[in-house]
Every structure is written in structure tokens, then in C-alpha cells.
Amino acid sequence: MSGALPLPERAKPIAALTLAALAGWLFSLLNSPLPWLIGPMLVVAAAQMLGADLHVPRGLRFGGQWIVGGAIGLYFTPPVLAMLPGLLPWIILGLAASILLSMLAAKVLAHYAGIDPVTALYASFLGGAAEMANLAERSGALVDRVAAAQSVRIILVVVLIPFAFRWADLHGADSYATASLVFDAPGFVLLMGATFAAGLVCHLLRLPNAWLVGPVFASIALNAAGHASSIMPVALVDVAQVLIGCSLGTKFSREFFHAAPRFMLVSTLCSAAVLLGSSLGAVILGWLAGLPAPTLILGMAPGGIAEMSLTAGLLQLGVPVVVAFQLTRLLVVVSSASLMHRAAMRWLLR
Incomplete structure (x- = not known):
């Protein structure tokens, strides 16, 4: 494609x-x-x-997250909300395991990739890719390395887990269903309006993954109030997935792996090791808690909330449980990354 005529800037989003x-x-x-x-x-x-050399406006990915967030929240029916507090001890245990794995990965990355500990930490934290890149910039880390490592980890997880589950024929029979099973035009308008407003507010407040987290909470609120009277159309969720997938794909470039091949190799291996470790931890946690191991594998996977929740919905593997684990980790890691960074520096510098 390098010999082809370059596309005009305006045509690149359409082509992508x-x-x-x-x-x-x-x-x-x-x-x-x-x-x-x-x-x-x-x-x-x-x-x-x-x-x-394709690109799409950031707003398109935000739009995809808005739709997926609204769809995810519909699984949080009143009985599910009543059940979630009982999961809190296991969510905390899973969070601790995830933080430990990310710290170990940072230690290996700093040692074998030959980069500074601060960059290694933010490249290994299991938070949102954009949020980690922003925090890395404030801490003086190499932002391009952090963004590259986070992007590779998410793509690795998004590809490996669904195909591994398909190969192993792992399907659930969880009884979770959305509050409504039919499409209702007024209810759909209310759902989209409320979730958009929540996403916008969270975005203005600079909350992590604002256009996913805000719509999730707004959708949950509609459920709790008994106003969730419409499903999110499947075709619309498919469009949202295209927007998210396209945006993730444009993060790469020809120079992506050429700029720092050793760093990218070690980072990819660390991501694979964290995925394996989190999966083993999920199996153990599932045995202790009496919860389905495949559901907890998705809940503890070092991927994104949207991607893991979509996988859970496809395989009937407890979407609310997956969201609870993933969302708690995102909020805790993003809000405390700077504190964990300071606490871990002495250990990493050894």
C-alpha cells in the first residue's frame, strides 16, 4: 500500500x-x-x-462506547443490584490480584526492556489506555511507549479470549437478562437521552472512560427506577462495535513495532503472562466464591470493559458480574495510579 496515492485527509475517516x-x-x-x-x-x-495512515475522529469511538454503555447497563435489573454487594469481597480480592500482576509485569518490563520504571509502571497498569497515557505524561514517562503497550495488551486480550472461549466451547447459562426484551420507541429515546447526558457530564468532569462509565450508570439508574422499557437494538450495538474496533485499529502504524522492537516484544510477552495469571487467579477465585470461572476470567481479564462485556453477553457469561469487576478495577487504578506509582518506585529501582 506504500506505493498507492495518499488519501486526502478528509477521505481517511470514510476509508477507515x-x-x-x-x-x-x-x-x-x-x-x-x-x-x-x-x-x-x-x-x-x-x-x-x-x-x-488512516484515522477517525475520537468522537466516533466515544459514540460507540456510549451505545455499548447504555446496552450494558440494561442488565442491571433490581435483583442483580441486590446481589452485587455480596460480590464485593471477591471483587476486592480480584482487584488486589490484578494490581499485583501489573506490578510484577512492570518489574519485568523495566528490567528486560531497558526502560525507566515510571514508563514501565504506566505501561503495565490495568487501567484505560487513554487514561494511563495522560497520567504517564504528567509523571514524565514516555507517553508513546505507554500508549503502545496499553494498545497491544487490549488487542491481545480482545482477540485471544473470544477465540479461546470459542475453541474450548465455553458458554454460560447465566439467567441474566435485560430489563426489557422488546423495542419501545419512547423508552429507547429516553435511554439514549439519559445515557448521552450522563456521558457528557462525565466527560466534562474528566472521569475515566467517561462515555462508557456515564452511560452505564445512567442505564442502571433507569433500571432501578423502573423506566428501562426498551432494548438496545442489536444492529445499533453492531455499529458501535465497528466504531470501537476501527478506532483501536487506527492506533497502529508501520513504525509501531519498528521504533522500539525490544520494548514491544517484552511488553507483548508481559501482557500474555498477565492474561494467563489473571485467568488462573479467576479459576481459583471462582472455586472459592462458587462463581463460574469463565465469567470471572472475563471479569479479571486485562482488557477493556466494553470488549469483555460484549464477550460476556455473546457467551451468556454474567454481564453484570463482568462489569462489576472491570469497572471497579478501572476506577480504582485510574484514581490511585499516582499513589501506587510513588509507593512502588523504591521496589522497582532495586
């Missing part, structure tokens, strides 16, 4: 979205898990590695 939509359609024909997310992500990333 067209390629992403075609990739989603193709992967759906191939019966891939999460085809409308994984297909666009992989194909657009491949095009980028070949020199396509």
Missing part, C-alpha cells in the same frame, strides 16, 4: 470506516466471535501496518 464495516461483515460470514469488533480492529490495524 468503510474498511471496518466490510471487515465486520466478512468476519460475520466466517462466524467469528465478536465479528463486528474483532474484524474491524484486525483489518484496519493490518492496513495501518501496510502504510495506509
Whole structure:
């Protein structure tokens, strides 16, 4: 693609979205898990590695997160909300295990990739990629390395877990369902309006993953108040996945792995090790708590809330439980990353 004529700047988002939509359609024909997310992500990333130089406005990914967040919150029916406090001890234990794994990964990354401990820490923290990059910049870390490591980890998890679950034929029979099973136009308008307003407020307050977290909480509030009278249309959720997958794919470029091959290799291996460690921890936690291990694997996976929740919904693996684990980790890690950074520096410098 390097010999092709460069696209005008205005045409690049259209080209990226067209390629992403075609990739989603193709992967759906191939019966891939999460085809409308994984297909666009992989194909657009491949095009980028070949020199396509595509990009999409950040607002499109925010739009995808808004839709997915609204859909996720519909699973939090009053009986589910009443059940969640009983999960708190296990959520805290899972959070502690995730933080320990990220610290160990940072130690290995700093030692074997030859980078400073601050960059290693923010590259290994299991928080949102954008949030970790922003915090890394304030702490004097190498922002490009942090963003690269976080992006690779998310893509690795998003690809490996759904395909591994498909290969192992892991499906749940969890009784979780959305508050409504039908489409209702007035209820849908209320859902979209409330979730958009919540996302905008969280964005203005600079909360982590604002356009996902805000709509999730707004959707939960509608459920709790008994006003969730409509489902989120499946086609709209598919469009949201295309937007998210396309945005993730555009993070890559031809120079992505060439700039620091040793760092990227060690970072990828660390991400794989953290995924394996979190999966083993989830199996043990599931045995102790009497919860399905596949559900906890998704809840503790070092991926994003949207991607893991979509996988849980596809496989009927307890979406509310997955969201509770993932959301708690995101909020705690992002809010305390600077504190953990200071606390871990002496150990990392040994």
C-alpha cells in the first residue's frame, strides 16, 4: 500500500470506516466471535501496518462506547443490584490480584526492556489506555511507549479470549437478562437521552472512560427506577462495535513495532503472562466464591470493559458480574495510579 496515492485527509475517516464495516461483515460470514469488533480492529490495524495512515475522529469511538454503555447497563435489573454487594469481597480480592500482576509485569518490563520504571509502571497498569497515557505524561514517562503497550495488551486480550472461549466451547447459562426484551420507541429515546447526558457530564468532569462509565450508570439508574422499557437494538450495538474496533485499529502504524522492537516484544510477552495469571487467579477465585470461572476470567481479564462485556453477553457469561469487576478495577487504578506509582518506585529501582 506504500506505493498507492495518499488519501486526502478528509477521505481517511470514510476509508477507515468503510474498511471496518466490510471487515465486520466478512468476519460475520466466517462466524467469528465478536465479528463486528474483532474484524474491524484486525483489518484496519493490518492496513495501518501496510502504510495506509488512516484515522477517525475520537468522537466516533466515544459514540460507540456510549451505545455499548447504555446496552450494558440494561442488565442491571433490581435483583442483580441486590446481589452485587455480596460480590464485593471477591471483587476486592480480584482487584488486589490484578494490581499485583501489573506490578510484577512492570518489574519485568523495566528490567528486560531497558526502560525507566515510571514508563514501565504506566505501561503495565490495568487501567484505560487513554487514561494511563495522560497520567504517564504528567509523571514524565514516555507517553508513546505507554500508549503502545496499553494498545497491544487490549488487542491481545480482545482477540485471544473470544477465540479461546470459542475453541474450548465455553458458554454460560447465566439467567441474566435485560430489563426489557422488546423495542419501545419512547423508552429507547429516553435511554439514549439519559445515557448521552450522563456521558457528557462525565466527560466534562474528566472521569475515566467517561462515555462508557456515564452511560452505564445512567442505564442502571433507569433500571432501578423502573423506566428501562426498551432494548438496545442489536444492529445499533453492531455499529458501535465497528466504531470501537476501527478506532483501536487506527492506533497502529508501520513504525509501531519498528521504533522500539525490544520494548514491544517484552511488553507483548508481559501482557500474555498477565492474561494467563489473571485467568488462573479467576479459576481459583471462582472455586472459592462458587462463581463460574469463565465469567470471572472475563471479569479479571486485562482488557477493556466494553470488549469483555460484549464477550460476556455473546457467551451468556454474567454481564453484570463482568462489569462489576472491570469497572471497579478501572476506577480504582485510574484514581490511585499516582499513589501506587510513588509507593512502588523504591521496589522497582532495586
